[in-house]
Amino acid sequence: MKFEVYKQNFLLFFLCLLSAGLNAQATEVDSLTVDRQYRYEISYWRLGLKTNLLADAVLPANLGIELELTDHISLDVNGGFSQTNVIYPCKDTRVYGFTPELRYWPKTAIRKGHFFGLHSNIVWFTLKGSDGLLYQNISNREPAWSVGLTYGYLIGLGKNDRWGLELFLGAGYGHYVQNVGKLSPMDNLWYRSEVQEKRYLGLTRAGINLIYRFDIEKVNVFDCNK
Secondary structure (H helix, E strand, C coil): CHHHHHHHHHHHHHHHHHHHHHHHHHHHHHHHHHHCCEEEEEEEEEEEEEEEHHHHCCCCEEEEEEEECCCCEEEEEEEEEECCCCCCCCCCCEEEEEEEEEEECCCCCCCCEEEEEEEEEEEEEEEECCCCCEEECCCCCCCEEEEEEEEEEEEEECCCCCEEEEEEEEEEEEEEEEEEEEECCCCCCEEEEEEEEEEEEEEEEEEEEEEEEEEEEEEEEEECCC
């Protein structure tokens, strides 16, 4: 009988110790949880929508976007498409292509001031020349391309500088292969007469961009306990 009593008392004492240990551990975890601190900062990711006013004179569909990658680096991509040419209109004129450019801003990306870029042009075209010949690279599926360096300057417009004018000029190396065709008087169709390969050093891009800039808000969380 006494053995049973001792046994019950021992089990009760063991359960009390176990409960106290669990409570102490839970209190310690809660204390650690309460003591953890975090810092929140709001930053802004800048985007820009633009159109090249010079290209708009000959390529009605012209649009670009610029993304802020870091405080001093941005990615600019412009594209254009046209089934006609305002300067030399004809049904045989087709031009489309795009220009990606990686930009470095000495101050802050897509704000105001100077920038320097590394760009590439990729273009497909069919053009009717003033000599009556047709020049194209579309049938070869090999675009005309060029690479070069750009210098530009962004001028802010308006109260909050949301609008801006972007003036830029670029030069580099270019290469393209084009078919040269002639119109046959017999059936009024174009026939390829020769293939020309061209390489050049010189102006590779120029323009005046009208740009609208806006910010996307993002929240950064920093763990102060590390």
